[in-house]
Amino acid sequence: MINEKAPNLALPYIDQSSVYDMEEDIGKVLVLTFWTSWCPDCGRDLPKKEQLYKTMDHEKVKMITINVPGRERTLEEGVKYAEKYLSQPTLIDDGRKYYDYFECQGVPTTIIIDQHGRIHDIFGDQAPFLEIVESIGRLI
Numbered sequence: 001m002i003n004e005k006a007p008n009l010a011l012p013y014i015d016q017s018s019v020y021d022m023e024e025d026i027g028k029v030l031v032l033t034f035w036t037s038w039c040p041d042c043g044r045d046l047p048k049k050e051q052l053y054k055t056m057d058h059e060k061v062k063m064i065t066i067n068v069p070g071r072e073r074t075l076e077e078g079v080k081y082a083e084k085y086l087s088q089p090t091l092i093d094d095g096r097k098y099y100d101y102f103e104c105q106g107v108p109t110t111i112i113i114d115q116h117g118r119i120h121d122i123f124g125d126q127a128p129f130l131e132i133v134e135s136i137g138r139l140i
Contacts, residue, residue, distance in 0.1 A: 048129045109124055
């Protein structure tokens with residue numbers, strides 16, 4: 001899967017009626033984080049990603065979180081969590097469509113897509129945060 005062309009994500013935002021289209025961000029490094037509201041590992045990972053998001057050059061890197069309703073207790077819990085804790089753009093997966101496409105084994109899972117739309121790295125739920133940051137750094 002590494003170095004394969006990533007699918008063109010076209011998913012709705014969790015807090016808007018519009019749909020995100022990944023094609024608009026080709027040329028940037030794209031960092032996707034799949035998560036659920038009930039996950040303790042997500043509770044540790046997402047605040048670190050929020051800090052990184054606030055310091056990142058948004059002309060070079062686009063960070064997006066993706067709630068996985070197919071693994072949530074209720075869609076409302078995902079919405080409440082995003083409203084309370086996330087400032088970066090947050091999308092809603094189509095059930096588990098992209099979660100399953102990227103062969104995620106748990107949450108959080110982080111997918112890094114390079115400037116050409118190819119999958120650069122995939123990090124599972126136990127990946128050290130520093131390894132994710134280093135992987136982004138190799139691309140920018």
